[in-house]
Amino acid sequence: MRSKSLLASFRYALAGLLYCLATQRNMRIHFTAGIVVLFFAWWLQFSATEFVLLLLTVTAVLVAEMLNTAVEKVVDLASPRRHPLAKTAKDVAAAAVLVTALASVAVGFILFYPRLFR
Numbered sequence: 001m002r003s004k005s006l007l008a009s010f011r012y013a014l015a016g017l018l019y020c021l022a023t024q025r026n027m028r029i030h031f032t033a034g035i036v037v038l039f040f041a042w043w044l045q046f047s048a049t050e051f052v053l054l055l056l057t058v059t060a061v062l063v064a065e066m067l068n069t070a071v072e073k074v075v076d077l078a079s080p081r082r083h084p085l086a087k088t089a090k091d092v093a094a095a096a097v098l099v100t101a102l103a104s105v106a107v108g109f110i111l112f113y114p115r116l117f118r
């Protein structure tokens, strides 16, 4: 019984992930960029610490993107008409993605620059 509901939870989560990948262009861009960046980190023989930092950064961007999509859907459900609060909610969720993405660029630069240009 318990393992069945665990499996169901996993299936719902997977459905959410696949929904984001199928419908959100930015999610696909971040996902692909994350895979490429992690591949190059492996290829350049990053240390375990550097690799974990990169992995956490990539994960943070993807999580922010998925939460942004969830906020968008809930806002569209709760407020199909335009409302200042709906605008604020969507804009703040989008800002969360932007801040995370900018931080990830900074982390990537700090980690890759010494390997590639020194």
Ligand SMILES: Nc1ncnc2c1ncn2[C@@H]1O[C@H](COP(=O)(O)OP(=O)(O)OP(=O)(O)O)[C@@H](O)[C@H]1O
Binding pocket: 072, 075, 079, 080, 081, 082, 083, 084, 086, 087, 090, 091, 094
């Ligand atoms: N119900 C609403 N009321 C007020 N402003 C809104 C509302 N829905 C969206 N907006 C504003 O329009 C912007 C774009 O919204 P839109 O719904 O087109 O795209 P999104 O939901 O942000 O993302 P996506 O393009 O991935 O669907 C939002 O960031 C927000 O500023």
